[in-house]
Each structure stands twice: as C-alpha cells, then as structure tokens.
Amino acid sequence: MSTTDTHTTRSTASSTASSTASSTASSTASSTRSSSMRSSMRSAADYGEQLLAAALEYAGRGWHVLPLRPGDKRPAVPDHPATSCATPAGPGGPNRDPRCHAGHVGWQQRATTDPDRITRAWSSPAPRGGWYGVAIATGPSRLLVIDTDTPKDGQHPPARWQLPGVVDGEDVLAYLADEARAAIPETYTVRTRSGGLHRYYLLPDLDDESQRLANTSGAIGWLIDTRAAGGYVVAAPTTIDRRRYAVLDDRAASALPCWLHVQLRQVSSTRRPDQTATVRPAFDILGASPAGPAVGEVTRYAAAAVAGEVQRVQAAQPGRRNHELFVAALALGQLVGGNALNHAQAVQVLLDAVAGHVGAGAFTAAEALGTIRSGMSKGQAEPRRIRTGSAA
Numbered sequence: 001m002s003t004t005d006t007h008t009t010r011s012t013a014s015s016t017a018s019s020t021a022s023s024t025a026s027s028t029a030s031s032t033r034s035s036s037m038r039s040s041m042r043s044a045a046d047y048g049e050q051l052l053a054a055a056l057e058y059a060g061r062g063w064h065v066l067p068l069r070p071g072d073k074r075p076a077v078p079d080h081p082a083t084s085c086a087t088p089a090g091p092g093g094p095n096r097d098p099r100c101h102a103g104h105v106g107w108q109q110r111a112t113t114d115p116d117r118i119t120r121a122w123s124s125p126a127p128r129g130g131w132y133g134v135a136i137a138t139g140p141s142r143l144l145v146i147d148t149d150t151p152k153d154g155q156h157p158p159a160r161w162q163l164p165g166v167v168d169g170e171d172v173l174a175y176l177a178d179e180a181r182a183a184i185p186e187t188y189t190v191r192t193r194s195g196g197l198h199r200y201y202l203l204p205d206l207d208d209e210s211q212r213l214a215n216t217s218g219a220i221g222w223l224i225d226t227r228a229a230g231g232y233v234v235a236a237p238t239t240i241d242r243r244r245y246a247v248l249d250d251r252a253a254s255a256l257p258c259w260l261h262v263q264l265r266q267v268s269s270t271r272r273p274d275q276t277a278t279v280r281p282a283f284d285i286l287g288a289s290p291a292g293p294a295v296g297e298v299t300r301y302a303a304a305a306v307a308g309e310v311q312r313v314q315a316a317q318p319g320r321r322n323h324e325l326f327v328a329a330l331a332l333g334q335l336v337g338g339n340a341l342n343h344a345q346a347v348q349v350l351l352d353a354v355a356g357h358v359g360a361g362a363f364t365a366a367e368a369l370g371t372i373r374s375g376m377s378k379g380q381a382e383p384r385r386i387r388t389g390s391a392a
C-alpha cells in the first residue's frame with residue numbers, strides 16, 4: 001500500500017478543492033480523464049477518508065450512521081428486504097447475511113456509533129467499486145431533521161402556498177415561523193445535493209419523543225419533509241451524481257423549537273387520507289380517535305396559539321403553575337370548542353408542557369390532568385373561532 005497516496009492530510013484545502021473541482025467541472029472532465037487517472041484515484045481515496053472521518057465525527061456526536069450504496073441514496077445493508085429474508089432453514093437456504101441469523105435486521109437496527117464497525121465499513125471501497133455514502137438514522141440519534149427542498153422544473157406551489165415571495169421550501173418554513181411569531185433556531189445544517197437544506201434538531205430526552213414524531217412529506221408545508229423515527233438522512237460529504245452534501249453550519253444540533261414541535265405533533269397524530277401529502281403516524285394520542293378538525297389550514301393558525309400556551313405552562317413559576325396550566329387549558333379549550341383544535345391533541349400537548357413540573361414534584365400527573373380537564377371544559381363552553389384568512 002502506498003502511504004503517500006492514501007495518507008494525505010484530509011483537512012487540507014487542496015483535498016477539498018480537488019474534490020470540489022472534480023464535481024463542478026464534470027462537463028470538462030471527460031477530455032482530461034485519461035491523463036488524470038492518477039489524480040482521480042487519489043481524490044477517490046481522499047473521498048473515502050473524508051467519509052470515514054465524517055462518519056466517526058457523527059458517531060462522536062451520538063448520531064447513528066449507516067452505509068449507503070455507492071452513488072445511491074439506498075442503504076447498503078441489508079441487501080435484501082425483510083420479505084425475502086431467508087431463514088437458515090427456509091426455502092432460500094442458509095442465510096447469506098449473518099446479521100439476520102435470528103431474524104431480519106434492518107438498516108435502522110444496523111446503524112451504529114461503534115468506531116470499530118464504522119472504520120471497517122469506510123476503510124476500503126465497496127466490493128463492486130466506489131465508496132459507501134454516509135447516512136444518519138434519525139430515530140436512534142434522537143434527531144428530527146427538517147428537509148426544505150427546491151421545486152422541480154415546472155413544479156408550482158399549491159393554492160395554500162401561492163403567496164408573494166414563496167418559491168421554495170425555505171420560504172415556506174420562514175412563512176410558518178412568521179405565523180407562529182417564532183424563529184428558526186440556527187443549528188447543524190447541511191446543503192443537500194438538490195440545493196435544499198437539512199436542519200438537524202435534537203428531540204427532548206424526557207420520554208421516547210423520537211418514536212412519536214412521524215416522517216412527513218409536505219405535511220407541515222409545501223416542499224418541507226421531516227425525518228424522525230424510521231427515517232434517515234444522507235449526510236455530508238456523501239456525493240451522488242457528482243453533487244455533494246456539504247456542511248453549512250457545523251455547530252452542535254439545537255433543540256427542536258417548541259412551535260415546530262407542536263406542528264409536527266399535530267401532523268404525526270392526525271391522519272389526512274384526503275391529502276396528497278403523506279404522513280406516517282407513529283402513535284395515537286391517548287388511543288383516542290381523532291375528533292375535531294383534520295390538520296390543515298385551521299390548525300396551522302391554531303399552532304401559534306398552542307405554542308404560546310405551551311410556553312406559558314413551561315415558564316410558570318412555583319406557586320403559579322396550577323393557575324397557568326388552568327389558564328392554558330381554558331384557552332385551548334376555547335379553540336377546541338371553536339373546532340380549531342383536536343381535543344385529544346390539546347390534552348396531550350398540555351400534559352407534555354407540564355411534564356417538567358410534574359417531574360419536579362410540583363404536582364402529580366393526575367392533578368395536572370384534573371386541572372387540564374377542568375380548564376378545557378370551561379373553555380369549550382366559550383368557543384373561540386380563528387379566522388383563517390384568504391386561504392380558507
């Protein structure tokens with residue numbers, strides 16, 4: 001093995017520049033390809049080293065990584081779907097995948113933070129050539145990734161998003177933040193190969209929140225997808241079709257902001273069979289069947305009110321906590337009465353908001369639920385309707 005070829009300093013500007021050049025100058029590359037064979041082999045090795053270093057860095061952040069097929073967004077392992085996983089005694093004969101000897105093991109279970117496994121996966125090219133890309137499994141990493149996309153050629157916004165200045169997912173996200181009178185916190189951010197952004201947010205550690213939020217596609221807004229439990233994102237510096245995923249902001253992941261959490265909670269717990277946007281619900285709130293409005297234009301407006309009440313409850317000082325919880329329950333009860341909010345969702349949101357106080361011994365969960373029920377029934381008796389503006 002030639003140490004000089006493979007052991008270049010991976011952080012030097014030259015290795016980054018040569019990779020960037022090879023990806024941006026793709027149209028002219030063919031004429032010079034034969035004469036630059038040595039250099040392209042070298043940059044391929046650099047690419048491999050960059051992938052390994054990145055994967056190890058993600059693991060250091062507690063993010064679970066998995067290999068992708070070279071030049072592809074699909075996981076490299078397993079190489080078979082669960083439906084055709086051959087059991088040792090099955091008709092498919094002995095299973096060729098030792099990880100599946102006791103039943104099928106999918107990509108999410110294989111995602112790892114183990115430096116040894118990571119080093120093995122990215123220390124040499126894939127058997128059929130090329131390097132495995134790096135992906136991050138969002139569920140076990142307790143991440144919620146907001147994926148804003150750009151429109152494809154000829155793709156126009158649906159009626160709801162035909163607004164001045166709204167041309168892509170970034171605009172839609174900014175609009176949602178404005179509606180909620182809230183900010184989009186800066187966080188670890190990756191530019192995707194299509195020119196969109198992946199914002200990585202951390203989910204709270206209180207309960208198994210990562211299992212509650214669904215992967216969504218267009219549910220909270222046009223050209224906005226989210227990845228949580230059961231999802232993964234292609235990570236930097238993976239390059240597909242000569243286009244690289246690149247880190248734009250290297251800081252630690254910030255906490256998922258409350259207003260986005262509320263919106264995601266709503267779309268994750270409400271089915272919208274009549275919508276083109278797809279939502280894969282991860283759980284049913286309180287086991288209740290959805291009563292009240294489907295998530296759509298109305299609840300988008302209600303979300304701002306919900307976020308405000310959640311903050312009121314969370315920020316309440318000792319001695320005021322039960323009162324503030326009652327006031328918040330009253331306000332949300334009014335929205336439920338006005339058919340602007342789903343009852344079960346409102347209860348769950350308030351229970352979550354007060355969870356910190358319950359944990360701190362301010363009162364019991366049963367007492368909190370009693371206050372919530374009392375406030376909500378009073379509020380429902382005085383319904384408040386939200387104007388939905390021109391979109392309704």
Ligand SMILES: [Zn+2]
Pocket residue numbers: 078080081082085086097100103104105
């Ligand atoms: Zn299997």
